[in-house]
Amino acid sequence: MSAVVSGAMISQDAEVSPELKSSYLDSLTLVERLHRRLLDVIKDELDRMGNTEVNSVQALLIFNIGDQEMTAGELRTRGHYLGSNVSYNLKKLVESGYINHQRSDADRRSVRVKLTEQGREIRDAVGGVYNRHTVLLEKMADIQPEELEALNSALFKLERFWTDQIRFRL
Secondary structure, eight states, X not given: OEEEETTEEEETTOOOOHHHHHHHHHHHHHHHHHHHHHHHHHHHHHHHHTOOSSOHHHHHHHHHHXXXXXXXXXXXXXXXXXXXXXHHHHHHHHHTTSEEEEEOSSOTTOEEXXXXXXXXXXXXXXXXXXXXXXXXXXXXXXOOHHHHHHHHHHHHHHHHHHHHHHHTTO
16 A cells, blocks of 8 residues: 655555654554543542543533534534544433533434533533643643643644545545
8 A cells, every 4th residue: 555745655665764653653652541541630520529420521522512502513523522422422411411402493403412500510620620730730740831832733733644644545
């Protein structure tokens, strides 16, 4: 298998920089591990609140809905939901009273969701965790704003690269 880059064919077994490959694989591992750790941090906060109804994935979903009203499809396309079972999690959150849903007048197949008061409490708790972290990043983790900006820039480029791999089947 090969890909075309700037008019040149690149084969699967092309010469690769060992340093770049090692760094790339380390980055993949870190991205996956960081996401799991974020879910652990959110779960810890839910446990402190005594909330056993909502899991960390659902709490992130609630946080990302925020004050908006949107469909499940919009949650996915806007990048607000990372899992594959958005409909299942939304159904559970509706059943538990964290989200209200209403059929769209324009398209009866489409369901719009928004947070209830109970959902806003979870959203605020997750937001509180993020606020505490923001205050502590420089003091405890020695992470400077410019380091986060560089990290975000690199992650954005990586996301765009992966999107192009899918879109253009590179």
